[in-house]
Amino acid sequence: MRQNPVAEPVHRLVPSPAGRLHLVEQGEGPLVLLLHGFPESWYAWRHQLPVLAAAGYRAAAVDVRGYGRSSRPDAVGAYRMLELVEDNAAVVHALGERSAVLVGHDWGATIAATSALVRPEVFRAVALLSVPYTPPGGPRPSEVFSLMGGQDEFYVSYFQSPGRAEAEIEPDVRGWLAGFYAALSADTMPGPEAPDPHFVSPGGRLCDRFPAGPPPAWLGEHDLDVQAGEFERTGFTGALNRYRNMDRDWDDLAGLAGAPLTQPSLFAGGALDASTTWLTAAIEAYGTTLPGLMGAHLLDGCGHWIQQERPEEVNRLLVDWLAALPT
Template sequence: MPQHRTVEVNGLRLHLAEEGEGPLVLLLHGFPEFWYAWRHQLSPLAAAGFRVVAPDQRGYGDSDRPAAPEAYSVLHLAGDVVGLIKALGEERAVVVGHDWGALVAWQSALLRPDVVRAVAGLSILPMPRGPVPPLLSTREKTGGRFYWNYFEEPGVAEAEFGKDLDRTFRRLLYGASGDRPQPPAPPLVPPGGGFLDLAADPDPLPGWLTEEDIAAYVAAFGRSGFTGGLNWYRNLDRNWELTAAWEGARIEVPALYVVGDRDRAFPGDDGIVPALSGPAPHHRAPVVVRGAGHWVQQERPEAVNTALLGFLRSLA
């Protein structure tokens, strides 16, 4: 069973769950999640001889939530990864991330290959810096209906998600999963509507998601709210400005990409290697988990654990 404690990193208190002894593996959750997203990975990876740590990242769970939106830039988030490794008494770690956590993991490996000795991203590929700021780009292309732009407005998504937490997490977790009955709708918020209009209520819950899981999410976000996590999105254009010096840089450590083939982010079997090889040329064979959606490590934990353990053992 994982043990829970807090450590101080970059002036913040970060809560974490940890288990096992051996080489350090950090597990970074995405939006809207917390350490619990890795509940199926902690013990199996620890039993295989690794020290596994899943933090609540800044703004989430029982970790601190800075008030200033600009405190959630990708440089802050990568800085937390480096600081956490040091706070745990280690010099290097393998960093694994899902969703937004994958973006932080890729960025940390790009910026600090001396600290991040290998990286694995679940669901989200590395996102090289584009020619224009991302929020500006999606605003122009979709008239501001893209969900990133919906998340931009302070208080709007918070009000929608916080109105009924149980309904919110049923829709969010089911709606992006591989168990939804139809392909996911394009992430364009309907005029006058909200983000949750893009998903349906599950009846019943899929087998991988229990009432206890829903209750855990409701309890965690009942304490933390959503502003911290939404502030990550509100820094997308600022991240573009801050990372200009790394345009064209490549991730030079061993890398693994894992994705469900029912994930909206799935680039297709023929699209993965071209999308991965440019930014992460030292990647291993990508792993596509058939039937899984966006929450791949929760939906298909055995397949993901097998992939991660194979990658981790290969590094030795």
């Protein structure tokens, strides 16, 4: 692994179709865009930025539209996937580059995969963390989610009505985030006998199923303060609007139904993460759906927040993969 002197990270605002996007940049070399998921921000990549920079890359962790210091359009439809794809292309061009590698976690993984699928001339490789690649198409998302959970409501369905989840979260953003992070972390997630925190009981709230007790080991008080401070300032509507566009995305991407992602790719997930256990069939289909796959890794004893729970392992996987990419 090549180690270079690393300058301090730099905060930047760049123009995009959303208005502006905030990013934190560190290092020089080939551009690597880092895309966070829900409910996070650029800060989710704090462990990766200096390591990628030291390995000879220009790493840029973006606040996705609706988050942090990035613009938050009012219209729900402004958060459809194709808008986010164009945001990513705009970042590449605003940074004076013609192409970039994408690394995404959670929703960021799906945004990264779709960006590479729709704009292959800009995005030359893609790494997906926690959420496997599933090609566009299949049943309409709202129909699938309505059938999950029996009498309980799946969290994605719970997030659909504007204002509903916000009313639960925003009175105590810090406490809600701490519980949500704990519910999906390997060392604090509820056991198999406990109610599944991905579902809401009739008349209940999502947080009713969050675990009590200490926060996960990876989440320090300062880390929680940073993440909570962003959402206390912005609210959650922009972040939740991503979930409210899944049927729009299904319509927008109908012409790419079943399309494989052909660029060089990497997948890494937590063995205890529901995102990987529920989508085992998607991982098993990678021979067809990810023909450029260079490695697929399930980290034993790891939950959903993979690059924060296991930063050293994830950093090693990313740096080794980036070094092996064709130039």
